[in-house]
Amino acid sequence: MTPSDKPAFLAVLSRTFRTQRQPVPEAEILDVWWTKLEPYPVEAVAAAFSKHLDVSRFAPTPAEILDHLPKRGDDRPExxxxxxxxxxxxxxxxxxxxxxxxxxxxxxxxxxxxxxxxxxxxxxxxxxxxxxxxxxxxxxxxxxxxxxxxxxxxxxxxxxxxxxxxxxxxxxxxxxxxxxxxxxxxxxxxxxxxxxxxxxxxxxxxxGTARERSQAERQRRARETADRLAAAKRETARRVDEVCGSSQEASAIGGWRFCCLCEAKDHHEPATCTIGGYDFCDEHRPVQRRAAQRVAAYEGARP
Known part of the structure; x- marks a missing residue:
């Protein structure tokens, strides 16, 4: 898959999880899904998700989807x-x-x-x-x-x-x-x-020696963990500011876009439209006419 396939991939994954009555994974987990399945064509990935729905009653894991994809063979010894x-x-x-x-x-x-x-x-x-x-x-x-x-x-x-x-x-x-x-x-x-x-x-x-490589690997993982925690704290602070402020901006985490109203309830639902700079899912898609009426009524009620 290529970056342009991300919307189609997210739609397939979202439908699968909602069919199994499970919430869509967090953005960090979506990145794991993308990394594991990126080497395969989006059509093959969609077919693998469909196959999973045929054989399982539970939400899938990356390993289960990989089981339904063709193996990338080579002559490397096991x-x-x-x-x-x-x-x-x-x-x-x-x-x-x-x-x-x-x-x-x-x-x-x-x-x-x-x-x-x-x-x-x-x-x-x-x-x-x-x-x-x-x-x-x-x-x-x-x-x-x-x-x-x-x-x-x-x-x-x-x-x-x-x-x-x-x-x-x-x-x-x-x-x-x-x-x-x-x-x-x-x-x-x-x-x-x-x-x-x-x-x-x-x-x-x-x-270098095995010990030196092991130590360097541990240090690298520690730095990555610290960076992820710092990024998560910044993201949490940003989301709190958005929810507590006078407006709720469109949410984009790690390249994945979610409904701003669902985000306010701490629930990730993939966005299907963007209106006025805000992202909405199908359930919360605003009706333009009613929104205009509400604004007009509000303006008329002001002293």
Whole structure:
């Protein structure tokens, strides 16, 4: 979806929640919905909401709607398979064919793994899931690399199997095992045997220790939480001023527009029209003629 699809998306979500007799989520929660469903076309999202109404009597969650959307497939290993690949790197004799994401997650888990294998596995799974989700969001393609071990015979076997499984191109495999080039009248490409290992080292350079990254992540989350709380306080103060003042302005929170009269009752109802700078839902849509009559009557009653 694109930003221009927000009104249609909000209308679909609002109808679904009202059909289930539930209030429309707060603006902050709407942002979560948008983030989770934004990668999909608005038509597919609408169909997923409709499917939910067919199978459930309760208001949906993002996860339930995602279950009704087509899966975005790729060739990334699932987390358990990724762990089985990564753990081979604990033995320096073993050659490992892994993705850049597995390599990055292993660097996070390795300090923990050497003292606590179970803790290392848990740290790896959490890091891998986070890294994969980030790269999928950025549309980063999967990249397979060879981390060479000391055992040359095993190296040829592992790399050959990766070629057969389609995880490595033959030219990349030849960089690690030149014998895979076979008989050819043309010379094999002059690639450094340690090129792939160097690429991994460059990718991981500057990542810092797991403890430093964990501390930086906690500090970042604390700052984000403080910013959200400050923004919420400012928004609350603004809304109180609007309700207590002489007029009620149109409410727009986080880009989502709601009925100003419903907002005064601390209820979020999506706006369907804007009249005189104010947003209204269908229930509170003013009748222009009656409004004019009320103003005229008020003016006539003034001394």
């Amino acid at each position: 987390v358990d398979e990724a762990w089985a690949i990564a753990i081979r790197a604990a033995d320096e004799r073993d050659t490992v064919v892994w993705t850049t994401e597995i390599a990055e997650a292993w660097q996070v888990a390795r300090p923990v793994f050497h003292g606590d294998e179970i803790g290392g596995r848990m740290a790896f799974k959490a890091a891998y899931a986070r890294i994969v989700e980030r790269n999928r969001g950025l549309n980063v393609a999967t990249q397979w690399l060879v981390s060479q071990g000391h055992d040359a015979a095993q190296r040829e076997e592992i790399v050959s199997r990766a070629v057969r499984e389609g995880r490595l191109q033959l030219t990349h495999a030849q960089a690690a095992v030149p014998l895979l080039a076979g008989d050819s009248e043309e010379p094999a490409p002059g690639v450094d045997v340690a090129a792939n290992l160097k690429r991994i080292r460059e990718m991981l350079a500057g990542m």
